[in-house]
Amino acid sequence: MGRRLRVAVVGSGPAGLFCAQILTEDTEHDVAVDVFERLPTPFGLVRYGVAPDHQKIKSIVAQLAEVFDSHRVRFLGNVSVGADVTLDELRAHYDAVVLASGAPLDRPLGVPGEDLTGVLAARNFVSWYSGHPDASFDTAVLAAERALVVGVGNVALDVARMLVRTPEELRRTDVPEHVVEALAGHAVREVLVVGRRGPQFAKFTNKELLELAEVESADLVVAPEDLTLSETEQARVAAQPAAKRLLASLQKIADREPRGRDRRIRLLFDRTPVAFLGDTTVTAARLARTSDPTVVEQVDAGLVLPAVGYRSTPLQGAPFDDAAGTIPHRDSRVLDRDGHLSGLYVVGWAKRGPSGVIGTNRLCASETAASVLADAATLPDPGRTPAAIDALLASRGVPVVDWTRWQLIEAAEARLGADRGRERVKLHDRADMLTAAGVRTSAGS
Ligand SMILES: Cc1cc2nc3c(=O)[nH]c(=O)nc-3n(C[C@H](O)[C@H](O)[C@H](O)COP(=O)(O)OP(=O)(O)OC[C@H]3O[C@@H](n4cnc5c(N)ncnc54)[C@H](O)[C@@H]3O)c2cc1C
Incomplete structure (x- = not known):
């Protein structure tokens, strides 16, 4: 086992979380993953796409959440890559960055x-x-x-x-x-x-x-x-x-x-x-x-x-194939006109376009993880560490929702449900979510 490989995953939908899981469970490499998510909440379209009356399908979140049981995986919610931190900054702090940002636009x-x-x-x-x-x-x-x-x-x-x-x-x-x-x-x-x-x-x-x-x-x-x-x-x-x-x-x-x-x-x-x-x-x-x-x-x-159908959106600093509406890649390695960009990968709907069910993203993630791991020995050491990213976000006043804080949002949703005789009621207002997470006071500071 060589030095610890530090990977940033952009997006906490199924593709990003399957990828984090496969990477950190690999027995031949020591991998730690930080999952960046622009919303205060994880799970992407499982939370915001899969129909609410399909609770059985939604129960996959329990399985997806298990990845955060590992001390080697962190959730950095409420951090938008491209706005709060640039892709170049991530690439300067991590050995590899995996884009799992989905396909949020309409066709x-x-x-x-x-x-x-x-x-x-x-x-x-x-x-x-x-x-x-x-x-x-x-x-x-x-x-x-x-x-x-x-x-x-x-x-x-x-x-x-x-x-x-x-x-x-x-x-x-x-x-x-x-x-x-x-x-x-x-x-x-x-x-x-x-x-x-x-x-x-x-x-x-x-x-x-x-x-x-x-x-x-x-x-x-x-x-x-x-x-x-x-x-x-x-x-x-x-x-x-x-x-x-x-x-x-x-x-x-x-x-x-x-x-x-x-x-x-x-x-x-x-x-x-x-x-x-x-x-x-x-x-x-x-x-x-x-x-x-x-x-x-x-x-x-x-x-x-x-x-x-949905389509992907360009992520600042990453190439984009406008006609296909996806991030161009070969074997999950992101490509620009001159060839593949060292240490940059793509997975899920951002890679394949909006097709396939949740499980399809697991196979897709195993291909992406395989490419990351195959390149591990040749990825240059970025020198800086994820701790420096935490400091950077703090210096910018970004209220990061980590996994424990997300669980506070979950608990608030369960309480709201109990108050209304329902099992759970989702919070839909970002400010309410941040208040429940304890990173914003109800007065708005
Ligand atoms: C309406 C609808 C219903 C569906 N129903 C089912 C179903 O019943 N069963 C089933 O198996 N599949 C269903 N699917 C398909 C399933 O949801 C997808 O296969 C899956 O969610 C795609 O995973 P993903 O991780 O690539 O993208 P997403 O789930 O979209 O996750 C992408 C994540 O990236 C985050 N992100 C985007 N940009 C940034 C950024 N700049 N910085 C940080 N984070 C960012 C997003 O907020 C999001 O959380 C449905 C899809 C839709 C649209």
């Missing part, structure tokens, strides 16, 4: 009318109901009677499901109280979920579809004619077990009698939104048949939520 649809009020990337809605401190979502748009969700992935189904959940169901989750109240009083009666291609290309999983079909508060409706496939397509589907299962479930749903619920979710396929209409606020959408663009229908909708 635009490129449809006229996309800038109307009421057309909002699904991310805004997801961030708001998840209690993200930077969420901006004007609840006035919930006065719409019909919402249109563009996209047929799991996120589209999450969003549709959250729009029809009852207050009782929401109170079983950890969503902030103001979210429960806004969703309890909203007017949305029908949610259209629109896919560009045929049902055989739907990206949502059968499990998510069946869950949506079982939601008590809404009828799920699929038009049988939307499921008619050509012979070629039928043969293609027959050869693909996942698509075959999905089609069979859709067919069962299409055959069901509606249960007469006062809310309804309709899945529409082979429809491409070609325009959103309205003066300043969206009132309708024009949908063209993808298979025959001369057939166009207009549907009223006062809320449009495109759920067509």
